[in-house]
Amino acid sequence: MTVVETLLVFVVAPLAVVLLAYGLVLLPALKERARYKPGTPWGHAAVWYEPHPEGGAHGGGHEEVEHTTGAQAAALTIGETAGHPRDTVGNPRRTASGGARGTW
Amino acid sequence: MATELEDTREPIVDDQEGAQAPPFSPAELARLDEALTMSSRETGLRFTLYIGELPTDTRAGAEELHARSGGDAAESVLVALAPDQRVLEIVTGSAAARRLPDRACALAVLTMTGRFGAGDLVGGIVNGLRQLSDQAGHPAANRPRH
Numbered sequence: 447m448t449v450v451e452t453l454l455v456f457v458v459a460p461l462a463v464v465l466l467a468y469g470l471v472l473l474p475a476l477k478e479r480a481r482y483k484p485g486t487p488w489g490h491a492a493v494w495y496e497p498h499p500e501g502g503a504h505g506g507g508h509e510e511v512e513h514t515t516g517a518q519a520a521a522l523t524i525g526e527t528a529g530h531p532r533d534t535v536g537n538p539r540r541t542a543s544g545g546a547r548g549t550w
Numbered sequence: 551m552a553t554e555l556e557d558t559r560e561p562i563v564d565d566q567e568g569a570q571a572p573p574f575s576p577a578e579l580a581r582l583d584e585a586l587t588m589s590s591r592e593t594g595l596r597f598t599l600y601i602g603e604l605p606t607d608t609r610a611g612a613e614e615l616h617a618r619s620g621g622d623a624a625e626s627v628l629v630a631l632a633p634d635q636r637v638l639e640i641v642t643g644s645a646a647a648r649r650l651p652d653r654a655c656a657l658a659v660l661t662m663t664g665r666f667g668a669g670d671l672v673g674g675i676v677n678g679l680r681q682l683s684d685q686a687g688h689p690a691a692n693r694p695r696h
Contacts, residue, residue: 482573482671488633490573492602494559495582496620497590541623542613544647545640546655550663 484550559598559620573601578672585676594689595646596626597679601671604632604639612639627682629675631666638663646686654685 447455482488574582582599590597598619605611612630619626624643627650631638640655658681665674 478575481669482633483669484636484667488573488602490602492600493573494602494615495586495599496559497587497597498583500591539617540613541617541643542641543644544642544650544652544655545612545628546652546659547609547640548638548656548659548663550636550638550667 574672581672581676585679589679589683592688593649593683593686594625595649595683595686596621597682598626598628599675599679600628600630602632603634604630604637608632608635608637608639612641616641616643629678629682631662631671631675633666633671636666638666640682649686650682654682658682658685 586597586599589595596619600612600615608630612628615630616626616628617623619628622643622645624645626643627646628641629638630641638659640659642650642655658678661681662674662678665671665677
């Protein structure tokens with residue numbers, strides 16, 4: 447066996463095997479998005495999710511109508527006084543009446 | 551404060567084309583979507599979920615969000631969590647508070663923060679929503695009569 451062959455068999459081949467195992471272990475973790483860990487910065491824009499409207503409209507035109515605030519606010523002003531979230535000046539009225547708070 | 555809290559309300563849809571990637575994978579979004587929609591449908595209350603920065607006075611910020619949450623605010627329940635501040639706020643409207651007393655909310659908060667502390671945001675949210683909707687039960691109209 448020449449020196450080159452010895453190196454190939456005893457150094458390069460084991461190294462290739464080790465690197466393959468390394469890659470196989472790390473690949474799934476690379477594809478996965480960063481998992482939240484408490485204490486680390488969140489780094490995402492604020493999101494506000496709401497339930498799908500009754501009837502299961504999925505991205506249809508119906509949904510658009512429901513989320514334009516103008517028409518809805520007007521409807522609420524006329525129809526409802528109880529749940530109406532604005533005072534006479536137009537500022538958001540306090541609607542909260544309970545709940546809980548916690549930290550982690 | 552109004553500039554700080556942007557109105558980003560939206561139902562969860564599959565084809566999101568935001569400039570920034572959503573913080574959750576599609577599978578996680580599907581779980582959140584189902585939890586939100588089913589708990590709202592079962593109870594007749596309106597659960598919304600806010601994830602993002604809250605002002606320093608987190609309670610006031612969450613209450614302001616609740617006032618702007620759309621629909622009938624009395625019947626809506628806001629679950630607001632600020633992962634950076636590590637704060638969770640649940641805000642109930644006047645009608646929702648009758649079916650979800652503060653003690654029930656506190657219990658759900660405990661469940662959720664336990665999971666959040668372990669780094670499991672989605673699991674905590676899903677379990678907390680389930681607990682809240684179990685506590686609230688069905689709306690009076692759907693309840694079986696004795």
